[in-house]
Amino acid sequence: MDTHIDGRSITRVRYETRLRELTVTGVRQLTPHLIRIGLHGDFGGFQSLGFDDHVKLFFPDPETGILTLPVMGAVSEGPKPVMRDYTPRQFDAKSQTLDIEFALHDAGPATLWAMNAKIGDTLNIGGPRGSMLIPQTFDGHVMIGDDTALPAIARRLEEMPAGTPVCVVAEVDSLDDRLHFNTRADLRVHWVYRQATQNNSLLEALRGLHLPQNDLHIWVACESSQAKLIRTHLIEDHGARPQWIRASGYWRKGDAGAHDTIGD
Secondary structure (H helix, E strand, O other): OEEEEOOEEEEEEEOOOOEEEEEEEEEEEEEOOEEEEEEEOOOOOOOOOOOOOOEEEEEOOOOOOOOOOOOOOOOOOOOOOEEEEEOOOEEEOOOOEEEEEEEOOOOOHHHHHHHHOOOOOEEEEEOOOEEEEOOOOOOEEEEEEOHHHHHHHHHHHHHOOOOOEEEEEEEEOOHHHOOOOOOOOEEEEEEEEOOOOOOOHHHHHHHOOOOOOOOEEEEEEEEHHHHHHHHHHHHHHHOOOHHHEEEEEEEEOOEOOOOEEEOO
């Protein structure tokens, strides 16, 4: 399905969803708070065309140690699966491998699994269910997010055509948590360092930032309540068009497993 917004077409693509059991083939510490896990397995039919797609990862219950998987197309009355949403960072169809990056902050099941992952371990995933393809024909792009958004930001930047103006505002813990982005885009990065005394460091950074007034697509992903405030600020104070903002809550304070789409 295509949605036309001011002459630009945003395409939504749906995929057949299936479960896969994958094997860990590599573990790499990218920064003190970001780990890349390489996975191999049967990826027949796997597609991920959108930079901010998400797959479901399934983990053992932290209390019982039991892994519960969903039954596709059926409603289960038993224990609910313990699952989290993650970005497919890089997929190689030839080698049948998928990289997923984990931001390490909470002590939830995903963080604990990633911190202890070793070659030969298994991980069950499902999806993606679909993609939303945002055109690259805007005058420029702004991407705003915290650590959890870095995999999607990095993937988008790798896909950008040469010379595309892109502004990234990214919140991390410290200087050591910065990433080097591989891109041909005309990139400006504003790193924001998390402060315990400041509830929304990203929003405060945006208040002092001048954004271009031309036709921009703005992408936001961070804690859910912060994403809502940032979206409102962009519309009211920067004059951004609501239809050209894609804002998501990649987690919610008190609920790291949440994934919210922010809109009107």
